[in-house]
Amino acid sequence: MKQVYRAQTGSIGEDIACERLQKCGYIIKERNYRKRFGEIDIIAVHQDVICFIEVKTRRSSGYGSGFDAVTSHKQRRLSRTALDYLTRQRKLDHPARFDVVSILLQKNRQPQVELLQNAFELIEL
Structure with a gap:
C-alpha cells in the first residue's frame, strides 16, 4: 500500500x-x-538547451527538501541515463543541463514548487 501511495505522489x-x-x-x-x-x-528543451529534470515530491518536510534527495549516487545514475539519451538522439554536442524540481504537497494548501536550474554537473562515469 505504501508503494502505491508513493507512486501516486510521484x-x-x-x-x-x-x-x-x-x-x-x-x-x-x-x-x-x-x-x-x-x-x-522529464526531458525538456528550454532556450535551446536539453534539460534532464528530476522531480522530487514530498508530503512533508520532515526528511528535508526534495533537493536533498538528489544524492551523488542519484546524480551518477541520472548522468549515465542522460548520456544514453544524448547518444541515441545523436545530440552529444548539444548544450544540456540537469534541473531539479522540488514539490511539497500538504493537505489544504497549494503545492510549493521550486525549480533549481543547473542543479549539478555531469558526473564522470
Missing part, C-alpha cells in the same frame, strides 16, 4: 512539475525515460 508531482515547467517556457519532450541503469523523470 505521478502527481510530475504532473505539477510539467505544468510549471511549461509556464516557464520549457517544451516537454519525454516523461519517464527508462533504461536498466536509471530513469529521468
Whole structure:
C-alpha cells in the first residue's frame, strides 16, 4: 500500500512539475525515460538547451527538501541515463543541463514548487 501511495505522489508531482515547467517556457519532450541503469523523470528543451529534470515530491518536510534527495549516487545514475539519451538522439554536442524540481504537497494548501536550474554537473562515469 505504501508503494502505491508513493507512486501516486510521484505521478502527481510530475504532473505539477510539467505544468510549471511549461509556464516557464520549457517544451516537454519525454516523461519517464527508462533504461536498466536509471530513469529521468522529464526531458525538456528550454532556450535551446536539453534539460534532464528530476522531480522530487514530498508530503512533508520532515526528511528535508526534495533537493536533498538528489544524492551523488542519484546524480551518477541520472548522468549515465542522460548520456544514453544524448547518444541515441545523436545530440552529444548539444548544450544540456540537469534541473531539479522540488514539490511539497500538504493537505489544504497549494503545492510549493521550486525549480533549481543547473542543479549539478555531469558526473564522470
